[in-house]
Amino acid sequence: MSVSLPGAGQERFRPRLARRHRTGRIFRYLCLASIAFSVAVLIALLVDVAVDGLRWLSLDFLTRYPSRIPARAGIKSAILGSLWMMGLTAAMSFPLGVGAAIYLEEYSKKNRLTGLIQTNIANLAGVPSIVYGILGLAIFVRYLGFGRSVLAGAATLALLVLPVVIISAQEAIRAVPTSLREAAYGVGATRWQTVRHHVLPVAMPGILTGMILSLSRAIGETAPLIMIGALTFIAFPPTSPMDPFTVLPIQIFNWTAKPQAEFHELAAGAIIVLLVVLLLMNASAIVMRNRYRARRDQ
Amino acid sequence: MSDIALRTEELSVWYGSTQAVKEITLDVPKNQVVAFIGPSGCGKSTLLRCFNRMNDLIPVARVGGKVLFGGANLYDEAVDPVEVRRRIGMVFQKPNPFPKTIYENVAFGLRINGFTGNLDEQVERSLRAAAIWDEVKDRLQDSALGLSGGQQQRLCIARALAVEPEILLMDEPASALDPIATSRIEDLIAELKTDYTIVIVTHNMQQAARVSDLTAFLYLGELIEYGVTQRLFTNPTEERTEQYITGRFG
Amino acid sequence: MIATLLFACGLVSVLTTIGIVVVLVTESVGFFRQVPIREFLTGTRWAPLFSDQAFGILPLLNGTLLIAFGSMVIALPVGLTSAIYMSEYASPRVRGTVKPILEVLAGIPTVVYGYFALMFVTPIIRQVFPGTGIYNAAAGAIVVGIMIIPMVASLSEDALSAVPRALREAAYGLGATRFEVSTRVVVPAALSGIAASFILAISRAVGETMAVTLAAGATPRMTLNFLESVQTMTAYIVQVSLGETPHGSLEYQTIFAVGLVLFVITLGMNVVSNRITARFREAYE
Numbered sequence: 155m156s157v158s159l160p161g162a163g164q165e166r167f168r169p170r171l172a173r174r175h176r177t178g179r180i181f182r183y184l185c186l187a188s189i190a191f192s193v194a195v196l197i198a199l200l201v202d203v204a205v206d207g208l209r210w211l212s213l214d215f216l217t218r219y220p221s222r223i224p225a226r227a228g229i230k231s232a233i234l235g236s237l238w239m240m241g242l243t244a245a246m247s248f249p250l251g252v253g254a255a256i257y258l259e260e261y262s263k264k265n266r267l268t269g270l271i272q273t274n275i276a277n278l279a280g281v282p283s284i285v286y287g288i289l290g291l292a293i294f295v296r297y298l299g300f301g302r303s304v305l306a307g308a309a310t311l312a313l314l315v316l317p318v319v320i321i322s323a324q325e326a327i328r329a330v331p332t333s334l335r336e337a338a339y340g341v342g343a344t345r346w347q348t349v350r351h352h353v354l355p356v357a358m359p360g361i362l363t364g365m366i367l368s369l370s371r372a373i374g375e376t377a378p379l380i381m382i383g384a385l386t387f388i389a390f391p392p393t394s395p396m397d398p399f400t401v402l403p404i405q406i407f408n409w410t411a412k413p414q415a416e417f418h419e420l421a422a423g424a425i426i427v428l429l430v431v432l433l434l435m436n437a438s439a440i441v442m443r444n445r446y447r448a449r450r451d452q
Numbered sequence: 453m454s455d456i457a458l459r460t461e462e463l464s465v466w467y468g469s470t471q472a473v474k475e476i477t478l479d480v481p482k483n484q485v486v487a488f489i490g491p492s493g494c495g496k497s498t499l500l501r502c503f504n505r506m507n508d509l510i511p512v513a514r515v516g517g518k519v520l521f522g523g524a525n526l527y528d529e530a531v532d533p534v535e536v537r538r539r540i541g542m543v544f545q546k547p548n549p550f551p552k553t554i555y556e557n558v559a560f561g562l563r564i565n566g567f568t569g570n571l572d573e574q575v576e577r578s579l580r581a582a583a584i585w586d587e588v589k590d591r592l593q594d595s596a597l598g599l600s601g602g603q604q605q606r607l608c609i610a611r612a613l614a615v616e617p618e619i620l621l622m623d624e625p626a627s628a629l630d631p632i633a634t635s636r637i638e639d640l641i642a643e644l645k646t647d648y649t650i651v652i653v654t655h656n657m658q659q660a661a662r663v664s665d666l667t668a669f670l671y672l673g674e675l676i677e678y679g680v681t682q683r684l685f686t687n688p689t690e691e692r693t694e695q696y697i698t699g700r701f702g
Numbered sequence: 703m704i705a706t707l708l709f710a711c712g713l714v715s716v717l718t719t720i721g722i723v724v725v726l727v728t729e730s731v732g733f734f735r736q737v738p739i740r741e742f743l744t745g746t747r748w749a750p751l752f753s754d755q756a757f758g759i760l761p762l763l764n765g766t767l768l769i770a771f772g773s774m775v776i777a778l779p780v781g782l783t784s785a786i787y788m789s790e791y792a793s794p795r796v797r798g799t800v801k802p803i804l805e806v807l808a809g810i811p812t813v814v815y816g817y818f819a820l821m822f823v824t825p826i827i828r829q830v831f832p833g834t835g836i837y838n839a840a841a842g843a844i845v846v847g848i849m850i851i852p853m854v855a856s857l858s859e860d861a862l863s864a865v866p867r868a869l870r871e872a873a874y875g876l877g878a879t880r881f882e883v884s885t886r887v888v889v890p891a892a893l894s895g896i897a898a899s900f901i902l903a904i905s906r907a908v909g910e911t912m913a914v915t916l917a918a919g920a921t922p923r924m925t926l927n928f929l930e931s932v933q934t935m936t937a938y939i940v941q942v943s944l945g946e947t948p949h950g951s952l953e954y955q956t957i958f959a960v961g962l963v964l965f966v967i968t969l970g971m972n973v974v975s976n977r978i979t980a981r982f983r984e985a986y987e
Contacts, residue, residue, distance in 0.1 A: 167615070168566035169877070171532055178881035185787035188780040189800055192855075195848050196807055199814070202822045253711030261705050262712070273976070275715050280902060280972035281965065282909025284936050285722060287943075288961045292725040296949065313718050320715065346704045374811025377911035377936070381943045403813045403912075410817045410916055418821060425814050432809060509874060511793065538877030548868035551891050551985075561876035564886070608872070615876055 203429070207422025215423055219389040220405065224416035229424050232405040234391035235304070235384075236373055236431075239401050242308030243315065243372050248365055250312070251319030252354075255361075258320070259327040260349050279317035286314040287381025295382050302383035305395035310378050315368040322364025326357040359446035366439040370432050376403040402428045457482045457619055457649035458503060458540075463517035465498050465507060472498045474673040475517065480619070480666075485641060485650045487664035487681065489657055491701065495673040496653045500621050502526075503651060504540040505533040521619075538565050541617035545624045547604035549596035549611075554588050557596045557607055561615040574614060581647075582610035583640050602633025609640065613648075620644065622652040626659065638663050657697055661685050669693045726965055729958030736952055742959065748922035748938075750956045751945070757956070759963060761922035765839070765932035766964075769914055770907040772843025772928055773850060777903055780847075781854025782896065788855070789862035790884045801856075808852035816916030819845035824917065827929070837919025837931035845913045850903045857902065861895025862888055864986045894985075898978040905971035909964065911936035935964045 218228025254275075262268040290310030300306035330353050338348040354361075379401060387408075388400040402424055409421035458480040465473040473495045480486050488496035498507065505526060507513040519526040526536050538561070549557050558575045567574060575592075579585040584606040588599070596607055605625060612620060622641075626634040641650060641663045654660050660667050661681060668678040669690070677684060677693045688694045695701055734742070737757040745758015784804070788797050824841040828834045865888050873883040889896070911934075919931030920941050933941070939957045947953045 166567060166569045167538070168568055169535065169538065170566055171535055174534070174564075174879050174882070175532075178879045181881045181885070182787075182791060185783040185791060188783040189787055191780055192784065192807055192848075192851055193800075193803055196803060198822060199810070199818045202818060203814070206821065250711050250714050253708045254715060257705075257708035257712040261708055271712050271716055274719055276976050277969060277972045278715055278719060280905055280968065280975075281722070282906075282911065282936065282968055284909065284911045284939055285726075285961055285965050285968075288939070288957060289718070289722050289725055291943070292729065292958075293721055313714075316715060316718070370809060374809075374813070376811065376813040377915075377940060380940055383943065403811055406817065407813050407912065407916070410813070410820060418817075421817055422821075425817060428811065428814070432811075436809065504875065506871065506875065509871070534877050534879050536877075537875055542871075542875035544868060544871060544875070546868060548866070548872045550869060550872065550887055560873070560886070561878075564876070564878050564882050611872075611876065 200429075203422045203425050205422075206419050207424070207426050210419055210423035211426060215420075216427070220387055220400075224414070224420055227417075227420055229402065229405055229427065231388045231391050232400050232402045232424065233427070235388070235399040236401040238304045238392050238395075238399060239308055239311065239379075240369055240373055242304060242395060243311045244365065244369055246309060246312035247315050247319050247368065251316055251365075251368075252323050252361060254316075254320045255323030255327055256349055256354075259324055260345065260353065275317045275320055279321065282377075283314055283375055284377040284381060286310055287378030289313065290378060290382045301396065302385065302398050303396045304392045304399045306382050307379050307384055307399065307401075308395070310382055311372045311375060314375065314378060315372050318368045318371065319365060322367065323357070323361045326360025326364065327353060329360060330356045359442050363439045363443045363446070366435050366442070370435040370439075373401075373431065373435070374403055374428065376407050379404055380407070402431075455482050456480070457521075458651075459518075459520040460499075460502070461518040461520065463499070463502060463519060464515070465495070465502060466514045466516075467510070468512045472673050473502070476670075476675045478668060478675060478678050480649060480651055482649050483645060483647075484665040485645055485652060485663055486666045486668065487660035488651070488653045488668050488670060489655070489660050489696075490670035490676075491696065492655065493672075494670040496668075496670050497623055499670065500623055500651060500653050503619070503621055504537045504542055506537075506542065508533050538615050539617055540619045540621060541612035541615065542621045542623065543605070543609050543612055543625045546628045547601055547608050549599070549604050549607050551595065551597055553593050554596045554599070554607060555592040558611050558614050561611060565615055567615075578610040578614035579607075581613050581644070582606045583636065583643070584610060600633070602629050602636060605629060605633070605637060606640065609637075609644075613644075617648070619649045619651065622650060624653050624655060627655065634659075657685075669696060671696070722965060726958050726962040729955055730962045733952065733955035733959045737959075746924050748933075750953050751942070751947075755952075759935075759960065761924050762933060762935045762938055762960060763963075764924050765918065765922065766908055766934040766936070768839050768926065768928070768932055769843045769846055769910075769918060769934055770904055772839065773845075773847035773907045773910075774900075774904060776844060776847030777850040777854050777907070778900055781851045781899075781903070782858050784851065784855040785858035785862055785896075786884055786889070789859050790880065790888060804852040804855055807848070808856075810849075812849065812910060812912040813916070815845045815849050816913040819913055819917035831929055834929045835919070835931055837917065837921070838929050839918050839925075839932045840928040842914040842918035842932075842934075843928060845917060846907050846910050849910065849913065850906050853906060854899050854903045857899030858892070858896045861892040861899065861982065864895065864982070865891045866986065892982075894978050895982040898975040898982065901971050901975040901978070905968045905975070908971075909936060909968045911940060915940045935960050939964075 215228050217230050219231050221227040290306060294300045294306035294309045295302060334352050335348055338352045384400055384404050385398050392399045406421045406424045409417040456479050461477050462475045463473060464471060464475050490496050501507045502515060502519055507515060515527055555575055558578050559571055562571055562574055584603060587603060626637045664681045667681040667684045669676045671692055677688060677690045685697055742757050742759055746760045747756035747758050748761040749756040788800060819841045823844050824836060827840050869887055869891055870883050873887040914934045915937040920933050920937060921931040922933040938960055942957050
């Protein structure tokens with residue numbers, strides 16, 4: 155309890171401190187409860203998935219193809235499909251994204267076109283992923299005739315993650331000290347030589363971190379790949395970019411949408427695998443970020 | 453005792469392991485202007501922020517010793533810093549009006565502290581006391597951010613006066629202002645002295661000499677010399693005070 | 703030469719936008735040749751896949767907005783109060799623990815949330831409200847709300863943290879409690895940034911696909927009842943692409959018309975949100 159300071163109560167204020175502190179405490183608990191809610195949901199989600207799916211996890215589960223009989227089903231084609239998808243998505247979005255970032259940070263003049271591109275990137279980042287799916291379906295599957303292939307899927311996802319890749323690459327490039335560029339120009343390097351030999355090597359860890367985080371978004375994407383017609387029952391791995399494919403999230407969607415409880419458990423098993431992959435990707439991004447910071451701070 | 457507004461006893465402040473204020477004991481008499489001077493980093497702002505427990509907001513800050521206000525130690529566990537800050541007002545280095553209307557800036561403290569009188573009257577009174585009423589009376593509902601820097605600072609003074617503090621702490625209140633705005637603030641301080649006790653931190657020695665009755669010179673967290681302003685500036689007893697006021701360091 | 707190549711990379715993003723618009727508009731034009739725009743925008747029955755066809759998008763909009771509204775009831779207050787806690791109350795250590803947790807929540811794929819909705823949230827709803835079907839709007843809304851909390855929390859926290867420390871000190875100096883400083887000074891000062899985060903959150907909820915497809919069902923319906931099954935625009939698009947709808951048919955074209963509506967709504971909200979954020983930044987930098 156608080157004591158009043160001398161002289162209080164003789165003036166025209168009724169501060170009602172006890173009441174205000176009580177309101178404050180209640181509010182603080184409310185805020186804390188909000189955070190506790192998120193934490194509780196995360197725990198509930200992980201426990202729910204673990205309880206349902208852990209017993210299906212085995213080497214067989216990882217190395218078998220999907221089957222109509224739950225006990226024989228596995229996610230080999232989904233894992234391989236996801237790996238293909240990641241590889242191709244990275245191969246397309248990395249050069250495009252880094253190129254665009256270099257253009258915007260090092261080459262472009264501050265004019266209306268640049269502003270337009272920048273605004274456009276920011277707005278694209280908020281377009282629902284399913285709209286990219288519609289674009290992929292019309293352009294890659296139909297118009298360019300890629301069909302329902304790994305390539306069509308990867309091209310779609312590459313466009314989807316491109317804004318994030320560009321924005322994070324821009325940030326990494328912007329973080330490179332100007333003195334480095336001036337030093338390079340000072341010894342007569344061209345703009346491209348400066349970028350290629352001085353800016354990019356320093357910015358690369360940051361760029362790669364952003365790339366991994368973008369890919370970790372891509373690996374969980376489902377809707378756009380359903381749109382372009384990724385199939386759920388694929389009993390063989392893709393051997394070329396033109397093959398049909400499935401990926402982990404689609405396999406999860408398919409199993410979750412089935413009525414039988416065994417398939418739900420398989421879905422949970424596949425979710426565990428997907429979450430572990432995501433965890434590894436994020437962990438590597440964090441490690442890279444920390445190493446980058448440590449080096450920068452030296 | 454009744455002539456003393458504030459008294460510190462062996463007051464110390466640590467930021468982590470560095471001691472910013474070292475066992476300072478001094479009295480602030482009522483209805484006087486006391487100036488704290490000294491080179492930057494000497495602890496004068498830190499000391500000032502002990503007087504309304506602003507240092508509580510800095511997690512690493514630790515305070516030892518006493519600050520006596522009407523006989524009560526402000527750092528007593530039972531004392532509520534929220535009440536302390538209403539009774540001992542503060543004006544900051546840079547004008548920091550809320551992004552609200554001019555009226556709401558002054559009314560804010562009245563609303564939260566349960567003012568029982570007439571709100572409009574009190575707002576007007578505070579604005580008059582801060583010598584800004586004539587400039588803003590026709591635009592009370594405009595945003596305070598539209599005022600000039602000097603006007604903003606006087607608005608901040610009005611805002612502090614509105615909750616009827618007994619002591620007004622001013623942390624380099626004119627350092628962000630131009631000379632004309634500065635001199636208006638200094639005139640205002642002279643007027644406010646009749647009703648309030650004022651403690652002002654300044655890095656400007658001429659300002660201290662102009663506005664204050666008493667001056668304390670701090671160096672490296674220690675109170676080197678404290679006395680009547682005129683005497684301290686003309687006839688300092690400590691060598692370091694003399695060196696500082698004659699501009700040999702700082 | 704290199705400059706041109708890099709410029710081309712930058713142009714890809716612009717081409718993407720143009721591609722989206724061209725694809726959606728051209729295919730929708732074919733659709734609107736057969737279905738009057740008026741009927742499409744004002745019709746209250748949506749049944750393109752039945753023999754008795756109807757093309758009124760309102761039931762899909764109804765489902766979308768119902769889910770969006772429900773999810774906002776969860777995400778906005780929880781997200782904002784989480785942000786206030788992190789920005790105004792939490793010690794650096796607590797913030798350092800909570801932020802990664804929210805990032806993990808944000809990084810979980812939406813299909814996993816769909817699973818969680820169906821296997822965890824729906825059974826609870828069915829226990830509380832017996833007679834509720836497996837597919838219901840509530841489960842979708844709750845899970846979409848949960849998904850969006852991290853976004854609201856993180857963007858709102860950015861806005862709150864951008865409020866200058868001097869304003870907080872001014873309020874404390876007048877004898878305000880932490881609660882009063884937070885709710886009467888900091889939140890109002892950050893309001894436009896918070897609003898931007900809210901708009902972006904609604905846009906995310908409108909565009910969210912997998913969780914609502916799995917949890918909310920596939921029944922286009924004009925309803926405000928959260929315990930009924932509804933269909934969102936996104937869920938409809940998925941439904942069509944899962945089926946064997948022949949390319950070029952009117953049914954096939956519906957996904958472009960619905961996609962166009964979805965795109966216009968979400969893009970509009972993103973543009974507004976980005977504008978507000980830009981203005982907010984200007985005010986404090």
